Amino acid sequence: MDFGFTDEQALLRESVTRYLEKNYSFEARRALVRSDRPFSPEVWATFTELGLLGLPFPEGVGGLGGSVVDVVAIAEPFGEHLLVEPYLPTILLAGRALAAAGEHPVARDWLARIVAGDAHGALAHEEGRGTPDPARVATRCRRSGDGYRLDGEKRLVLGAAHADVLVVTARIDDGTGGLALLVVEPGASGVRITPFRTIDGRSAAHVGFDAVEVPAEHCLTTDAHAAITATLADAVVALAAEGVGAMTALLRRTAEYAATRKQFGVPIAGFQAVAHRLADMRIACTKARATLLRTAALAEAGRAAPRDISVLKAQVGRLGRAVGEAAVQTHGGVGTTDELAVGHYLKRLLAIDAMFGDSEYHLRLVGAGTPAV
Amino acid sequence: MDLDSGPDLDAFRREVAEFLDTAPTDAIREAGRKTTSVFAPFDETMAWHRILARKGWAAPGWPVEHGGVDWTVEQRFVFTEEYCRRDLPPLLPNGLKMIGPLLIDLGTEEQKRRHLPGILAGDDYWTQGYSEPGAGSDLASLSCAAVPDGDDYVITGSKIWTTLAHRANRMFMLVRTSTAGKKQQGITFLLLDRLDLPGLRIRPIVGLDGFPEQCEVFFDEVRVPQSARVGAENDGWTVAKHLLSHERGGSTGSPWLDRFVRMIRAAAAERTSPFGGVLADDPVFQRDLGELEADVASMRHIEELAISGHPIADDPSFPSVNKTVNSELTQRLTTLMARVSGLEGLALQLDALGIGSGTAPLGDDFDLVSMPYYLNSRAASIYAGTNEVQRDLIARSLVAGR
Ligand SMILES: Cc1cc2nc3c(=O)[nH]c(=O)nc-3n(C[C@H](O)[C@H](O)[C@H](O)COP(=O)(O)OP(=O)(O)OC[C@H]3O[C@@H](n4cnc5c(N)ncnc54)[C@H](O)[C@@H]3O)c2cc1C
Numbered sequence: 043m044d045f046g047f048t049d050e051q052a053l054l055r056e057s058v059t060r061y062l063e064k065n066y067s068f069e070a071r072r073a074l075v076r077s078d079r080p081f082s083p084e085v086w087a088t089f090t091e092l093g094l095l096g097l098p099f100p101e102g103v104g105g106l107g108g109s110v111v112d113v114v115a116i117a118e119p120f121g122e123h124l125l126v127e128p129y130l131p132t133i134l135l136a137g138r139a140l141a142a143a144g145e146h147p148v149a150r151d152w153l154a155r156i157v158a159g160d161a162h163g164a165l166a167h168e169e170g171r172g173t174p175d176p177a178r179v180a181t182r183c184r185r186s187g188d189g190y191r192l193d194g195e196k197r198l199v200l201g202a203a204h205a206d207v208l209v210v211t212a213r214i215d216d217g218t219g220g221l222a223l224l225v226v227e228p229g230a231s232g233v234r235i236t237p238f239r240t241i242d243g244r245s246a247a248h249v250g251f252d253a254v255e256v257p258a259e260h261c262l263t264t265d266a267h268a269a270i271t272a273t274l275a276d277a278v279v280a281l282a283a284e285g286v287g288a289m290t291a292l293l294r295r296t297a298e299y300a301a302t303r304k305q306f307g308v309p310i311a312g313f314q315a316v317a318h319r320l321a322d323m324r325i326a327c328t329k330a331r332a333t334l335l336r337t338a339a340l341a342e343a344g345r346a347a348p349r350d351i352s353v354l355k356a357q358v359g360r361l362g363r364a365v366g367e368a369a370v371q372t373h374g375g376v377g378t379t380d381e382l383a384v385g386h387y388l389k390r391l392l393a394i395d396a397m398f399g400d401s402e403y404h405l406r407l408v409g410a411g412t413p414a415v
Numbered sequence: 416m417d418l419d420s421g422p423d424l425d426a427f428r429r430e431v432a433e434f435l436d437t438a439p440t441d442a443i444r445e446a447g448r449k450t451t452s453v454f455a456p457f458d459e460t461m462a463w464h465r466i467l468a469r470k471g472w473a474a475p476g477w478p479v480e481h482g483g484v485d486w487t488v489e490q491r492f493v494f495t496e497e498y499c500r501r502d503l504p505p506l507l508p509n510g511l512k513m514i515g516p517l518l519i520d521l522g523t524e525e526q527k528r529r530h531l532p533g534i535l536a537g538d539d540y541w542t543q544g545y546s547e548p549g550a551g552s553d554l555a556s557l558s559c560a561a562v563p564d565g566d567d568y569v570i571t572g573s574k575i576w577t578t579l580a581h582r583a584n585r586m587f588m589l590v591r592t593s594t595a596g597k598k599q600q601g602i603t604f605l606l607l608d609r610l611d612l613p614g615l616r617i618r619p620i621v622g623l624d625g626f627p628e629q630c631e632v633f634f635d636e637v638r639v640p641q642s643a644r645v646g647a648e649n650d651g652w653t654v655a656k657h658l659l660s661h662e663r664g665g666s667t668g669s670p671w672l673d674r675f676v677r678m679i680r681a682a683a684a685e686r687t688s689p690f691g692g693v694l695a696d697d698p699v700f701q702r703d704l705g706e707l708e709a710d711v712a713s714m715r716h717i718e719e720l721a722i723s724g725h726p727i728a729d730d731p732s733f734p735s736v737n738k739t740v741n742s743e744l745t746q747r748l749t750t751l752m753a754r755v756s757g758l759e760g761l762a763l764q765l766d767a768l769g770i771g772s773g774t775a776p777l778g779d780d781f782d783l784v785s786m787p788y789y790l791n792s793r794a795a796s797i798y799a800g801t802n803e804v805q806r807d808l809i810a811r812s813l814v815a816g817r
Contacts (some may be wrong), residue, residue, distance in 0.1 A: 079801060172757045174687035198758040238777060248777060300801045315803040370623075370793050374551050374801065376574045378794040379629070380621040388623070390788070392753070393761050400757060403689050404701065411748040 045335045051115040054092070058116045060385060061088060062123040069126055069381045071243075076289065080204050080245030083128045090159035098276070100143050103150060104157045104401040109342045111275050114334065121287025124386055126243045128162055130284075131201030134277045136163025139209045139223060142269035143262035145367060146177045148225050152207050164205035166226075166249050167270065170328035171229040172195030174398040176211065176221050176270045179250065183212035183222045183261075190261055192224065192232075192267035198397075200227070204236035210251070224256050233257070235358050242386070243392040275351045278398055279338050285394040286334050287357040289327050292369040300372055310372075321370050325360040332358050352404040357403030362391035425492055431497045434494045438466050439503055447779055449501040450786040453795070455504030456770050457540075457582045464506050464537030474511050474535055481519050481520055481527075482535045490724045491667060499670040500677075507579070508542045510534040512806055514606075514717050515656050521645055523715040526606065530585075542610075544574040544588030544632060544650045545655070551576075552804050554589075554629035555599045555652065559634060561590035563648075568592075568605065568640055572632040576798070580630035581619045581792050584610055593649050604651035606643045613637070622794070625765050667722070668741045669715035675748040682755050682781040694755065707748055714740050732812035735805040741801060753784035762785035 047055060066086070074082055089095055098113050099105025106375065113134065120129065137156045140163070142148040155161035168174055181194025191210055202208060208226045213219060228235060234250035263269065297320055300311035310316045337354040340346040366388030370377035377384050395401055439447075443466075446459030467473040475491050477483030486494065500506075515534045518749040533539035559572025572816055580586065586607040593601030610617065619627035646654040683695035684702070694700055717737065718737040721728035730736075730808055753760045761783040762772040766774040767783055776783040 100553060168758065168760055171687050175689075178689075198761060236777060239763045241763050241790075242761070246762070262815065303553060304557075307553075308554075311804070315806070369794065371796060371801075374797055375629070375794075378623055380623060380625065384792075385623040388793075392786075396758050396761055399689065400754065402699075402754065406690070 047157070048166075049148045051112055054112070054118060055093060055115040056226040057197050058094070059122075059131040061092070061304075062119055062125070066123045066125065068124070068386075071126065075243035077237075080090070080201075080275065083300075085127050085160060088316055089127070089129070094129070095159055096157040098133065098138060099157060103141060103153050105141075107194060107252060110279050111342045112281045113276070114338045117187065118287035118290070119278045121284035121289075121390070122203035123289040124243070124383070125249070125284075125287070128245070130277065130281065131199075131205070132156060134167035134280050135167075135200070136205070136207065136209045138273045138276060139165050139166050139266075139269065139301055139302060140225075140262070142273055143223055143266070146262045148260055148372050149252040149262050152225065155206075157238055161206040162201060162204055163207045163209060164199050165225045165273070166196040166199045166202065166208050166210045167274075168188055168197060168199075168398070169195065172399060172403055174274050176267050177255045178223060179211050181212040182215050183224065183256070185257060190224065192226065192251040192256055196249045196251075198240070200244060200246050200248050202249050203245050208233070208249065209262075211266060211270055218264070220264045221266040221270065222264045223269065225262060226251070226254060227261040229367050234335045240393060242390040244393070260399035269327040271348075274398060275346060275348075276341065279334070279341050279346075281394055281397060282330075282334050282354050282358040283338070285362045285391060286327070286331050286338040288390050288394075289323075289330060289358075289362050292365055292384065292387045293323050293327050296320065296369045296372050303374075316372060321374060323365050323368050326365050328362045330358050335401050343392050345369075349408060352399075352407045355398060357402045359395035359404070363388075363401070366391040384406045387414045422582055423494055424489055424621040426495065426635070428493050428803060431494050432469060432610055434472075435497055435501050435503065438470070439501075441638065441769055444502065445473055447504040449768050449770060449784060450504050451507070451624060451768065451784050452626075452628060454507060454579060455580065457507070459538065459770055460504040460507055461537050463504060467506070468536045469581055474515065475535065476512070477535075478519065481515075481531060487720060488538045491722060492670065492719065494671075495667045495670040496784065499674040500732050502674070505671060506537075509538065509543055509578075510537075510539065512587075513543065514541045517645070517654070518588075521654060521657060524812065525642070525643065525755040529608070530606065533585075539585050540579065541587055542577050542580040542583035542630075544577050544580075544586045544607075546576045547573060548575050548631075551803055555602065555653075557589055557591060557602065559588075560590050561605065561639075563592075563641065566639075567605075567638045568641055568644075570637040570639065574632045574634075575620075575629075577617075577630045577632045578628060578798075580610070580632050581627065582615050585634075586610060588644075589651050589655060592651075596646075599652040601649050602651040602655075603648050604645040606640060606645060606656040607639055608643065609669065610721045612639070618726050623790040626768075628791075640654065645692060666737060666741070669711055672711045672714065672741075672744050672748060675745075675752065676704065676711055678781060679704060679751055679755055682752075682779075685779075688754075707744070707751065710740075710744055710747075714744060730812070732809040734813075735800075738799055739802050739809070740806045742799075743794075745795045746789075746792050747790040749785070752781070753789040756782045756785040760789075766782075 075226050093106055097108040101107045124317045131146045140153045142150045183192050206230055208228055210224045210226050212222045214222045227398050232252040232254035232265040236241040240246050300316055301309050303310050340350055369384050370388055373384050376382050417433055443463045446456040475484045475486055479485050518530055540699040547557050561568035561570045588605050588720045589602050589607055591601055592603040614637040616633040618628040618631045621627050688694045688697040759778045763778050764783055766772050767776040
């Protein structure tokens, strides 16, 4: 067993870290988040050059044939730098769902554009019931003429406001109850996009479909359950890696602060209440990172069971939140401001917890012994 | 023990209800629904303060001769209950709960005459200038200096976390007037009756929730008359500590926490559980809410006993117990609120939260406030003395003298 990164992975991680350190400082990120732009085209261009956009796709579609561990290697630094670029929606959600749909010309066409850095995508899947379970999708897709008619409402679709293509899950109304995967253009008649920013600086939208006509060839499959489950499992691993990156950064910053901030003439780290909280943060980070790396290795080998994914999501959600709250408390007043990175890490960790089922949800799946996802 | 003393509560309840149903404007009600902090939206809350003051109900906790209300414990709770039930914004605490009672006890006749009417009427807003960048938990190490010069003090230094200083027209503050002896002994308590003084500059600080609530205040040779001092020079620490005693047996925070419980239950009745069915019917959710509701009940019992004069509140650590319980319940309740909102809570909706903005929320009112409330409440275990410091005080009072 070896849970370390390979030399190649370490190299890629190193170049991503170096690039972000130079170009994605907290101030630069903040300027970006405050601007009208949802993300930075320059960063995206660099990601294209570094090969990150093709990383998790098979070579047959222009990808690099990378694994989920390759993604973990770069997603941790993403988390450490609070990256708001749409890598998750475009590459890991829409892109992977398109790739999972198999040899479909429409999917292949969009995927090629995404890998080339020429298009952005979004996966319109979750419907706001606190679960990513494909079995709970209520958006409906009915036969209509030669194609389909789509009705439903997707909540908090990351990247939807600027996506060139929406990949949509919908329950098919043909008696089989299967899950369809459809390619929908955001400009199509009947598509309602309500854009907003999230608390962690991302661009997202609620997306409604009112009798949207979808041509038959834009239906990638009517049996997408397994494809979506696999896509979400890998996305959870990547998101967990971002979470662990954010936790690691918080631990480092908070320890530094506690060692230098003085009250009563001594560094606050010398007070046992503060020292023990730092220790708990260390313990939480160790647990979360071990579970991340072990689960990523399982996923790479194709052996991650739904339970493993739920354990990872629950742990990173719960421990990440605890680390975020502990970091704010340890910083005192300055921790409660928008001016320090600390609060932004907390908000990122809250968002990570809430996506794809929160820690409470996954803990209950684990405890029930019958995890979905 | 006697549960039912006092006048006819039903009639009183009707009188309160009728007033609270008719007196607030729509903007005040909107401010109540959009409150996401102990500091409710400023303009509307001050307008509501003035309406209550005209009715004579702004300061139930004050002595009657200074404009307080002659209510029993039960009546005070009935008032607060009816108040919270209507989602009205809680009045801002600094004048009514802090500097007002302090001046009643320790102010000169001139200071009382000058300042109490404006505090009671809601014409003035006082900000609290204690903390400094270098002096937080260790408040006594504060260094913002006031140097006597003729009949004045000349203040130079800075304050931080001065809540709502950018909206206030008054400030009570602690300054350093001596560096000799123990650090507590060189502190003086001052009243600033305006904030547009030459040399005074205010910088608002944006919080986790995206709103400017805190401020940093810079003093560059700011002049104030020495008559603005409360207590003796270098005796400000005693004055500041006296303020603490007003938290003892005075608070009625639990009806506001009950309001959280009600909001959560109502929201859960309208949402599906990820495991199917209605969230309010989900036994795990019920247990979580039940635990919080029971804790809120205990907090209410603490407050009832304290207001009735029970010796439970005489314990020296009582204010710290009260503060810790209240702040941690606020955090746990708003955490559950954010959890119930789930993904919906992730949308940043600063415009929709603005009073009179006309921007419709993306979801319902609950989802609009749950996340900002959670984020704002992270400060509850930090302000008014961090909970670590409070626990130290509680422990010390137990061990002292043994
Ligand atoms: C929202 C908000 C509103 C506020 N409003 C006001 C206001 O209106 N006026 C005003 O004057 N101030 C106000 N404050 C300031 C507040 O009182 C201070 O933030 C608080 O006293 C803590 O000081 P600090 O922020 O410097 O943190 P620090 O004192 O630096 O504390 C940092 C961490 O160290 C811990 N710590 C420090 N000393 C000890 C110890 N001896 N033992 C164990 N742990 C310790 C703390 O608990 C905390 O976790 C406000 C603060 C906030 C966040």
